[in-house]
Amino acid sequence: MSEKPSIGIIGPGRLGSVLAAEIRTAGYPLTGVNASTPSSTEAKARILSTSPLSKKELVGRSQVIILSVPDDLIQQIAAEIADMALPSKGKFIAHTSGAHSTRELLPVKEKGYDVFTFHPLQSFADSKATFKGCFIALEGDEQAMPLAGEMADSLGAFYHRLTSEQKVLYHAAAVLACGGLVALESEALKLLEAAGLPPDEGLKALLPILHGTLNNLARLGPGPALTGPFARGDSGTICAHIDTMKKARPGILPLYSHLGRVSLELADHPEELEARIRSVLEYNDKNILPGL
Numbered sequence: 001m002s003e004k005p006s007i008g009i010i011g012p013g014r015l016g017s018v019l020a021a022e023i024r025t026a027g028y029p030l031t032g033v034n035a036s037t038p039s040s041t042e043a044k045a046r047i048l049s050t051s052p053l054s055k056k057e058l059v060g061r062s063q064v065i066i067l068s069v070p071d072d073l074i075q076q077i078a079a080e081i082a083d084m085a086l087p088s089k090g091k092f093i094a095h096t097s098g099a100h101s102t103r104e105l106l107p108v109k110e111k112g113y114d115v116f117t118f119h120p121l122q123s124f125a126d127s128k129a130t131f132k133g134c135f136i137a138l139e140g141d142e143q144a145m146p147l148a149g150e151m152a153d154s155l156g157a158f159y160h161r162l163t164s165e166q167k168v169l170y171h172a173a174a175v176l177a178c179g180g181l182v183a184l185e186s187e188a189l190k191l192l193e194a195a196g197l198p199p200d201e202g203l204k205a206l207l208p209i210l211h212g213t214l215n216n217l218a219r220l221g222p223g224p225a226l227t228g229p230f231a232r233g234d235s236g237t238i239c240a241h242i243d244t245m246k247k248a249r250p251g252i253l254p255l256y257s258h259l260g261r262v263s264l265e266l267a268d269h270p271e272e273l274e275a276r277i278r279s280v281l282e283y284n285d286k287n288i289l290p291g292l
Contacts, residue, residue: 004028004154005092005147008062010055010077011035012044014124015096016068020048022131026154031062060086064147066118067095074104081108088112092144096120098171101164102140109141116140116148117167120157121174132156137170139163185210187252194248223266230263233273235280242284257281 008031009020016033024030032051035041045052059065059081067077074095081093093108098119105115121135136152136159138145145161152159162170185206192202216225229237238260245253260281264274 005063006031006061007064007066008053008058009033010058010065010067011069011073012048013068014126014129015120016066017044017048018124018129018131019066019068019096019120020050022155023151024050026151028151028154032058034058055080056084056086059084063090064092064094067093069095071097071100071104074100075107078105078107081113082111092116092147094118094140094144094148098137098174099168101167103164114141114144116144118148118151119167119171123178130156133158135159137162137167139167184255187249187255191245191249191252223268226263226266228263230260230277231267233267233269233277235273235277238277239280242280253284257284 004027006029007023009016010033012020012033012035020030020033030048030050032053033041033044033048034053034055034057035044038052041052053061055077065081067074069077074097078093088108088111091113092115093105093113094116095102095104096118097104098121100117102109102115102117105113109115117137117139119137120131121137122129122131132155134157136155136157138148138152138159138161140148149159185203188206189199189202192205193199197205213225213227216227219225229235229241241256242253245256261278264277267274269277
């Protein structure tokens, strides 16, 4: 598209606020924002230096309307927009959910809007997050894909088009990689606390090795980046881990065993050594520790 269309954001939360700021920096006219209440709409508009608009005003003035709202509200807001009886020709409506597809936008699609989904694979914990260099999953109408792709390019992101059936699996992978990592580190911090390190010292201790691991993963890929006893084939160390964790934090053992099996798939050990380590993990699942 030669001229960038105007964009309005419904739901200027953490993701929506970053998106509003970056699309304007990328040269898209920002029509305004609409939040859950008039007072929060006013407050968000002041922060973003844009117009506080009602939903109907925002839909009427914008060529592209992006719903950056909780997943459970997408269909409801789409139905509200469909009931507004506003012109829809040449207009686009999108949502930013990772798990849901454009099926959630069926009410507005039936009214003539072109629809798409625009999900950045990025953690938006605060306003310092950015779209630059991140992956964006696109899905939706064929007519909407050129616009969606140009938006991703303008934000400095890269993208891939998914089908509606692929989105849930894609989002599960994202949750495992991001939220799952945070949960995993929380469990590691609990083990360190049981070993005598206070939580703040434990986090300080883990961050350098985490940064190093992520750098290795980026440079080398999963197999070569794997380190530790599963990579080395240290069955005695693995056995000691299991024995100690059974006393300190037994609830984490199923997770340790599962990640151990995945690690063995990445490692390249002789068949006998791999079988020996797998037997340790299998015994662990049965709450028995074999002597090695």
